[in-house]
Amino acid sequence: MNMGEELAHLHDVSIGYVEPLVHDITIEIVAGDVIAILGPSGIGKTTLLRTMAGLVRPLSGEVELGVNPRGGLGYIPQRLGLVGNLSVRSNVEMGARVRLSKWHPPFLPLPQELADEVNSCLVSLGIDHLADQPVRILSGGQQRRVATARTIAQAPKLLLADEFLGELDDDNVEIVMNAVQQVINKQNSALVMVEHHEELARQVANRIWKITDGRLVEEV
């Protein structure tokens, strides 16, 4: 396994919307990292994740991603971003679709190989029995597992997750983290997650970033 492959690099990045929330972030993310971003509410954790996901422009500095723009980055937003009217399977298939060429028509079924991978994602997250249910009727915890399955089916190199372990009980945290860890090992990828529960974050992460007074500091 090629541990140490650089997946993202932030050079002197300042993030925020109008006023900068966090200044001069210079960090790199390498394969195998499981990084937890900690800090109080409203301090810029989600904005940092959204900036890395390419959804917000940095106020200054540069974000370099060493992943394929199509499918290389997996993102689980705080509100999960699932399509409530579609079934669990269709939502998870959406993740697998970005592994195909962008010219592959989205109305055609997935090739068998990817369809099998979708099935194994559903099984590994323990939601295979809900495969045909519309997502909108599921509980919050189940929806979190669907969002995780969608991202895992994508087999991303860099996985960004915004409080995706919230609302999960201990057993489900274990199920979700096992599935994510498998992807990290198999794809040689990295996970960056925003987490409110510090204790939980410290259990699962191997790097901790803290945002305090507008600065991002890595705990050694």
Add this chain to the structure above:
Amino acid sequence: MNKRFLIFASSIVFLAFFLFFDLVGDWGRLSGGWGNLVLFFEESLWPPNWSVLEAQSYPVCEARFEIFCSVAWLGMVETLKIAFVATIFGFLISVPLSVMAASNLSSPYLALPARVLLAGMRSLPSIIWAVLFMIIFDVGALAGIFAMTFYTVGYLGKLQFESMEGIKNAPLEAAKATGMNRFETAWLVAIPESANNLLSHVLFMFEYNVRHGSVVGLVGAGGIGLYLNTYLKLAQYDKVVALLIIIFVVVVIIDFISMALRSAVNEEGDVERPTWSSLFLPAAFTSSNHPTPIKKIDGNESE
């Protein structure tokens, strides 16, 4: 309500009355109007002439029931067919246009022309489109289909792009971050996410097109309106009234069916689907005070 609002609201109402009196002008010319209406009603309109439900003398009726060869049946069925075809064609054209017009799915360079196109199609009423298409296709159903399709595209397109713009941002952001292209995002996220509204709008549009089918027919674009126009020209107002009553009944029936179907696809459809009795009777006679709760699958995975 504060004082300023009351003054503002009363000024608006006062302005409306002022304009009304200004528009009426000479009140003297209205004298005897009611009497004229009563006379016209008694002499020409009532009772309705139900011969419109009898088979036409030509061509010879070969149907099992006479009514199937009647003016009312043939006209109404043609109006329904025109409305159905126009609604489906209009929907098929308006969906891609509304994706292009939605600011959260498309670039401003594409959204603006798409919106202008939709506004243009909407700004001409279907009756004007019917006149234009009659010049191309002559009198008949084809002009009606094209006229109503054009208007449907403009009207439905606006409703649909507004629905698509109203969907939650999180699924779109997740799609964008993962590298989906615009077509995939529209097909896999935006359209399914707004599907309930899209279906509801289509049903509403069908109902609207049935109502307007008779108006479009008045200028010769097929359907029951064509017969209405003929009877109006021949001053056979008792037949006109009979046809209007039939149109009213059909529109009410379609309205109820559409209401039931729309309730089934609305978000509220998960809570309590309407029954047929609930459409005809007041709520106190039909439903319990406690709506059925949304079915939730238990988060516990012990099953």
